[in-house]
Amino acid sequence: MGSIKDKVAIVGMGCTKFGELWDKGIDDLIIEAAYGAYEDAGIEPKDIEAAWLGVTQLISAIVMSAPLKLRNIPITRVENRCATGMEALRNASFAIAAGMYDVVLVLGVEKLKDTGLAGLPGLGDHPVFGVSVTAPANWALGATRYFHHYGLTPEEGKRTLAKIAVKNHYNGSLCPKAHFQREITLEQALNAPIIAWPLGLFDCCGNSDGSAAAILTRADMAKNFRKDYVLVKGIGLAVGPGLGKEDCDYDHIHLPQTEIAAQQAYEQAGIKNPRQEIDIAEVHDCFTISELMTYEALGFSVKGKAKEDVDAGTFALDGELPVNADGGLKCFGHPVGASGLRECYEVYSQIQGRAQLPARQLKKDVKLGVSHNQGGHPGCLLPIVTILGRAD
């Protein structure tokens, strides 16, 4: 397997506010994110040679070319469940690395709040297999088994998850673009209505509208756009048969695909000890249990010991390895196709020392960050791990 390290640079990014944006249509979101990225990179629409669009609820590249008036260039719409945004970035990166294009636009977007539905729309692909099961339910299966396997009482398990929610709500409260900008207490999290036991309301991310975009170029051209460009250091993706829920052999406490995707990315980036070498991580916390299990899958915590790190505040904004400094999916929100690029947007901004509001900027030298985007749930997972690093 080859390596993407130092071949592709991000020279501009844009991100809308995430949330229940009742007064904005999908065109508004696309225009805001794209023009934010154009401005950040200092380019004009005519400079774009190719584009990738990540969106799950609408099909075809026309969804983006129409509002942006992109004229007669190759545009591809990609979809890989909730990993759609980073899948768009991944494919665009390979096109740049192949030398096919010099400047490309990558954009992820979702308009969820026009459906009137609670939770994500169903897939509706089979009349009886997997019906009446929601995303929180499929993650709750992991939580129940994780608690059982590691001997946590439901109360201990829920308390551990609640601490993750409290951390992400604190981080989100500092973030002007986040969907939820309110701190919560441990008691609020523990006493919240149950969505899919053991997961309560504050264990579940927001359903949001939003969009994020990036301008990519060849690493050797990046300095023509800006000095503080950010390099892609590694990208990994591992997809399995997705039959873990049906398979007695799957233990429901590990995320083997995430472990392998991380290995691929770490190897390309030359990372040996992720917990020590990585300065910031954006982890796909669609549910708090996902963040907990992913600490272990990304090698931040020893297997079965993530609770100890949560208790120690390891992943807090001022902790050893800040995770979800922008509030994560929990508070920044989860417009499905946009999330993977939002996860990169935070790492990109922190590396540049340009996090919105000075209070949010990590009080340390941020050189290397990991963004983790995933679709699915334990046993049926599509995880993408992207390492971004400072140019020096």
Added chain:
Amino acid sequence: MTGIVSYGAYVPLYRLSRDEIARAWSQGSMGGEKAIANYDEDSITMAVAAALDCLNGMNREAIDGLYFATTTAPYKEKLCAVTVAAATDLRREVFSADFTNSLRAGTTAIKAAIDAIGAGSAKKVLVTASDYRLGAQSSEFEQIFGDGAAAFIIGDSDAVATIEGSYSHADELIGLWRTEDDRFIKSWEDRFVLTEGYVLNIKEAIAGITKKHNLTPKDFAKVIFYAPDARRHTEIARSLGLDKTQVQDPMFNTMGNTGSAFALMMLVAALDEAKPGERILFVNYGDGCDAFILKVTEKIEKHRKHQGVKGYLSSRKTLPNYETYMRYRKLVSLEAQRRPAWFSSPTVLWRDREKIISLHASKCKKCGRLFFPPQRVCNYCWAKDEFEYVRISDRKGTLFTFCQDNLALSEDPPTIVSKVCLDGPVGFYCLMTDREPDEVKIDMPVELTFRKIHDGGGYPNYFWKCMPVRRDK
């Protein structure tokens, strides 16, 4: 000689106290409780459960026909017997038929099975009868009716009870009815319906069959006869001069009148107590009568490998209140959940019928591993198209992990999403039914049950769920 080769029954888990119904309507209570089908059960699913009880230990390949009797068929047009046959994994070559529209449908089906065997067109016929009738709210029927099913294999040899004689008559009388547009059962003035209908007919049938065979009611160890309610049952027993030991308990206090399955369930209960050599008189009523004389054989004592009525009656949970019953029967309109509507496709249901209804897993011929849903490429050894189908519906297992989902579209939240490891091992990802949410625990023993999953597409969509173990045999 033609007779009953096997028998089984099914009584749903939940019971509703008649005092609770009476409370809801500020009316008098008849006392006792009635069996209530869960929200995901109907006459088809209960017939499948009774048929599986009856088939326990029997060779399913040997069944030549499947009859389904009910007054509450989920379909007005479309055969239900084929669904029961597929769910019980019978051969495709079985003949199948629904017997409907009469409380006598169950015994009419038995008579048809006897005749098929007599004519030599079948050696074994599986007869199921199942009902979940609705009395209008606050009516006497609402207190009287219960839900349940019975099943018999009628065969030409190895009978546990031989059928020594039968008798039928038809009677035209509009007593109870439901037309195309009625949801609840209607009745003409009860004194007329009972005296000119029920009482006269039952007496005529008993007189008819005993005379035909030169017997008297005294010659039977047990007399089983349909009755609309407890009072009429007692009155008929008294008028026939029957001894208390001869009268089969009609289970009004514990189960209720289960319609076309009722007399057949009484027969199952009687057979579970019967001794070799005993003679049983079995009479059913509905638009006339069917009557049979049975003689219990030596084989009966070795045969008792089923739950039967007694086993299922002892496995019970009390429904918390009348409102839950109204929700189960959709007698109230609830606010729609903000979730996507159910999806269904007859094409997919047809293509996957062996997986969905017969619950066949794939068994890899190379590595021997099982998988559900069946896989063309083995999940463990990559062998392609080297598998055979294996039924897993009768396997037991344990709960590997679960959750309680309040968000999912459901008529009875929370939805217990379950990952089960069945004997094999083979995983089964499914929903759990007949459960108390607080009692669900990792590693608890579970078994599978055929249920209605939803009504998407405008028809019942059936599949299997897991449930806490009820069958101990």
